Amino acid sequence: MKHFQLSPALVLTCMFLVTSYVLPAQQKTKLKFNNSNVYAGIEVGAKGVKMSIMEIGKDAKKDGSFAVIKDTSVNTDFITFKHPNFDATLDGLYGLYKQALTEYGIPSKRVFTVISSGVKMQADKENKKDWLNNLVDSFKLRAKEPKRQVEIVDVADEARLSHLGIVPDDNRFNTFLIDIGSGNTKGGYFPYGNTTTFKLFQVNWGTKSTTNAAEKRCGDDKSLVAYYKQLDKVAAEAENKDIIYAVNESGAYPKSDYIAFSGGIAWSVATLLHPELNERTTVPVTYDEVAVFCEKLYSNYDSFSDFYLVKNIKNKSSNVDDAAKEIKRIHQVFDQHSLMADSRLLLKIMRQFESVNEKKEFFLVKNGQVGWVSAYVDRIINDNN
Numbered sequence: 001m002k003h004f005q006l007s008p009a010l011v012l013t014c015m016f017l018v019t020s021y022v023l024p025a026q027q028k029t030k031l032k033f034n035n036s037n038v039y040a041g042i043e044v045g046a047k048g049v050k051m052s053i054m055e056i057g058k059d060a061k062k063d064g065s066f067a068v069i070k071d072t073s074v075n076t077d078f079i080t081f082k083h084p085n086f087d088a089t090l091d092g093l094y095g096l097y098k099q100a101l102t103e104y105g106i107p108s109k110r111v112f113t114v115i116s117s118g119v120k121m122q123a124d125k126e127n128k129k130d131w132l133n134n135l136v137d138s139f140k141l142r143a144k145e146p147k148r149q150v151e152i153v154d155v156a157d158e159a160r161l162s163h164l165g166i167v168p169d170d171n172r173f174n175t176f177l178i179d180i181g182s183g184n185t186k187g188g189y190f191p192y193g194n195t196t197t198f199k200l201f202q203v204n205w206g207t208k209s210t211t212n213a214a215e216k217r218c219g220d221d222k223s224l225v226a227y228y229k230q231l232d233k234v235a236a237e238a239e240n241k242d243i244i245y246a247v248n249e250s251g252a253y254p255k256s257d258y259i260a261f262s263g264g265i266a267w268s269v270a271t272l273l274h275p276e277l278n279e280r281t282t283v284p285v286t287y288d289e290v291a292v293f294c295e296k297l298y299s300n301y302d303s304f305s306d307f308y309l310v311k312n313i314k315n316k317s318s319n320v321d322d323a324a325k326e327i328k329r330i331h332q333v334f335d336q337h338s339l340m341a342d343s344r345l346l347l348k349i350m351r352q353f354e355s356v357n358e359k360k361e362f363f364l365v366k367n368g369q370v371g372w373v374s375a376y377v378d379r380i381i382n383d384n385n
Helices: 008-015 083-102 117-125 129-143 155-166 207-218 224-250 264-273 287-299 306-311 320-333 336-351 371-384
Strands: 036-044 048-057 066-075 111-115 150-152 175-180 185-189 199-203 258-262 282-285 361-365
Touching (some): 048 083, 066 083, 083 111, 111 129, 117 129, 117 150, 117 155, 155 175, 155 199, 155 258, 175 264, 175 336, 199 224, 207 224, 224 336, 258 264, 258 336, 264 282, 264 287, 264 320, 264 336, 264 361, 287 336, 306 320
Parallel strands (some): 036 111, 111 150, 175 258
Antiparallel strands (some): 036 048, 175 185, 282 361
């Protein structure tokens, strides 16, 4: 698989809801198309609330006539399940919803509100389901819309939609897609050569939950040495208790030639490892180079600065300025602790597919982490037409 790119037929699906770390925030613009509708998608995720506003032309499915008008997010760290974070999440959800209605004049029926499966899984794990119900009820009360739908998306549906929205048709049935989110990791593949049956893969570990677990183990010792030591224990626990079983149970190894990762960590690792490939949406990597990357985050973090990385780009055709901006954006989203935890989780999953007998090809999809939400919204739009 020389080029692993988003299918043209699914460009609309993959671009509808774009998180703040995929595209830079965009200002309000004039509509581009003569015949179009404007929609908003708002998602409560583990790290916060995200909204994207999209203009969709009447021929979007055929010719990709769409435009992102605005994308933005509010970081609230909801899955800590603390009252200040709950209040911040509610404020963020309602604030973005009101912005869609008032600033952009979008009818409420075209504003979709969802809660990701990562939040649900973490709530189930910590017996905090009432926090989700309270958030939904509080939002409906503040919005004065008691009948508004705020769906808590099922992980199987989310993973299936991600595959359909991210993996191109040519590789539909030999690709195992794994989306590493903030609160959980999910994915899967289609084992029988059709899209009717989807085999789900999931573990209750994500980028934020892994970071939180390691930091919690550190207690009062906030040193990097302590964090590195505790992170190693957390990652080993995740691998031994959950990841190994989940991969084996999925049966994906003998049926998948390509292992594709999406999510914020796929974007950040791909960009920091290969800034010279900044313009590519998908970057091939090996297990060994990700392993070296993980250790270097701890031992030589400064080497991942935008100044150092772009200085060492040897490909003169690369857009150095764009690469530097993307690297800076990564460091605005992820700190050293987060990058260490995220990449370690990625490596533990990759290790399950690393074999001397059969080499799998690994790919990091930089802009595919929103596939499930965008596909969900697209499906709702089609159901209502």
